Amino acid sequence: MTQPLDYLKETPSQTAGPYVHIGLAPGAAGFDIYDRELGHDIAGPNAAGERIRVEGIVMDGTGSPVKDVLLEAWQANAAGVHAHPESPGTVEDGFRGWGRVITDFATGEWGFDTVKPGPVAGRNGTMQAPHIGLWLVARGINLGLHTRLYFDDEVEANAADPVLNLIEWEGRRATLIARRGARDGQPVYRFDITLQGGEETVFFDI
Amino acid sequence: MTSTGEYYQRDRMRHPPPRDEGYKTSVTRSPNYPLISLENSVSDVTGPVFGHGDVDPLDRDLLRNYARPGESPIGERIIVHGRVLDENARPVPGTLVEIWQANAGGRYRHKKDTYLAPIDPNFGGCGRTLTDVDGYYYFRTVKPGAYPWRNGINDWRPAHIHVSVFGRAWVQRLITQMYFEGDPLIATCPIVNTVRDKAAIGQLIAPLDRQASVPLDSLAYRFDIVLRGRRSTLFENRLEGN
Numbered sequence: 525m526t527q528p529l530d531y532l533k534e535t536p537s538q539t540a541g542p543y544v545h546i547g548l549a550p551g552a553a554g555f556d557i558y559d560r561e562l563g564h565d566i567a568g569p570n571a572a573g574e575r576i577r578v579e580g581i582v583m584d585g586t587g588s589p590v591k592d593v594l595l596e597a598w599q600a601n602a603a604g605v606h607a608h609p610e611s612p613g614t615v616e617d618g619f620r621g622w623g624r625v626i627t628d629f630a631t632g633e634w635g636f637d638t639v640k641p642g643p644v645a646g647r648n649g650t651m652q653a654p655h656i657g658l659w660l661v662a663r664g665i666n667l668g669l670h671t672r673l674y675f676d677d678e679v680e681a682n683a684a685d686p687v688l689n690l691i692e693w694e695g696r697r698a699t700l701i702a703r704r705g706a707r708d709g710q711p712v713y714r715f716d717i718t719l720q721g722g723e724e725t726v727f728f729d730i
Numbered sequence: 731m732t733s734t735g736e737y738y739q740r741d742r743m744r745h746p747p748p749r750d751e752g753y754k755t756s757v758t759r760s761p762n763y764p765l766i767s768l769e770n771s772v773s774d775v776t777g778p779v780f781g782h783g784d785v786d787p788l789d790r791d792l793l794r795n796y797a798r799p800g801e802s803p804i805g806e807r808i809i810v811h812g813r814v815l816d817e818n819a820r821p822v823p824g825t826l827v828e829i830w831q832a833n834a835g836g837r838y839r840h841k842k843d844t845y846l847a848p849i850d851p852n853f854g855g856c857g858r859t860l861t862d863v864d865g866y867y868y869f870r871t872v873k874p875g876a877y878p879w880r881n882g883i884n885d886w887r888p889a890h891i892h893v894s895v896f897g898r899a900w901v902q903r904l905i906t907q908m909y910f911e912g913d914p915l916i917a918t919c920p921i922v923n924t925v926r927d928k929a930a931i932g933q934l935i936a937p938l939d940r941q942a943s944v945p946l947d948s949l950a951y952r953f954d955i956v957l958r959g960r961r962s963t964l965f966e967n968r969l970e971g972n
């Protein structure tokens with residue numbers, strides 16, 4: 525008999541359910557318990573770069589907004605550095621690059637304020653276009669969904685991005701491109717996510 | 731020895747499929763197209779870092795973190811403890827573990843929960859902590875009650891605690907649920923059964939841990955969490971000197 529390989533197996537996922545807010549955003553569930561909830565400030569006050577807002581809605585397979593999503597964001601700073609020891613470089617004091625928001629119970633809209641990330645090193649000496657990693661959980665989502673948000677004003681960088689170019693169906697690449705607009709002089713990028721159907725957002729196995 | 735390579739591919743046969751007809755809500759919330767598989771880049775092997783400034787020691791004690799002075803929640807007092815490990819069986823230190831749960835009557839403190847069972851004025855129902863250098867964590871809480879939910883008309887959730895964990899990398903992010911050894915509702919729960927692999931379901935069931943109980947105070951349940959591991963070979967887009 526061969527000897528066993530002593531690897532462990534990853535704990536299986538279970539849905540975050542409808543009450544995810546209690547654990548991860550208790551204020552939204554309707555009570556205050558922690559001095560400070562986590563994930564409310566992605567960039568901090570010292571971050572360089574353009575201040576932007578990102579907004580959207582999450583749609584299900586019937587075209588209805590999903591109103592109990594929890595969404596997390598992970599991004600580099602304007603210089604393309606992540607707040608993590610394995611990212612070469614340093615970030616501004618207070619820059620975390622991580623945020624957590626929920627969809628509004630009434631409208632399904634979500635949004636967060638941050639700085640626009642810079643290009644990030646890819647594999648084999650390539651560069652990745654500026655992007656924000658997004659991770660979604662909700663009731664009815666059995667394993668958190670990973671996607672990426674790119675910016676429509678980064679035409680050249682997007683055209684060269686190794687991840688976008690990996691998507692065989694060119695038409696589907698557009699589901700990852702946020703559209704730039706403005707409100708009260710502030711840039712606002714719109715990024716709607718479709719969980720299922722013809723306009724389905726590209727999700728990744730990372 | 732530290733690992734510096736890519737993370738092992740997620741074994742999706744151990745995780746629930748996106749769509750499961752037994753869990754009705756998943757039917758319209760599951761992507762139809764296959765996921766696009768990516769090789770890890772710096773964007774994926776990094777992830778949020780948390781520290782002691784983010785959590786308070788009281789946050790891990792659900793018996794006290796919402797109770798009025800001198801009072802405590804109704805229910806069976808328990809300790810939930812274990813280690814966060816990776817698939818190489820190495821501890822994951824300093825990672826954020828967050829939990830949430832119903833009270834002993836099966837009622838959540840949430841705007842949207844309208845179950846008949848009462849809110850417990852001394853129980854919030856959430857906690858958070860960082861793992862120590864050995865990947866160890868613990869919480870004090872009360873055992874949650876089972877509750878009915880609208881799926882089938884007589885479907886009940888077994889007693890469970892929701893658990894969220896980060897690990898060190900964006901690719902390790904995981905939310906799951908912990909169940910309690912011996913609960914007869916586990917076998918018929920449509921959400922438990924989204925996991926097809928029986929051995930994988932076993933990984934979600936915390937055994938009673940008599941050794942870790944506190945005599946005359948609390949029983950204990952052991953829940954180890956395994957996150958994705960990574961290769962020990964150098965990751966090619968890591969720059970030298972990092």
Ligand SMILES: [Fe+3]
Pocket residue numbers: 541543832887890892
């Ligand atoms: Fe629950």
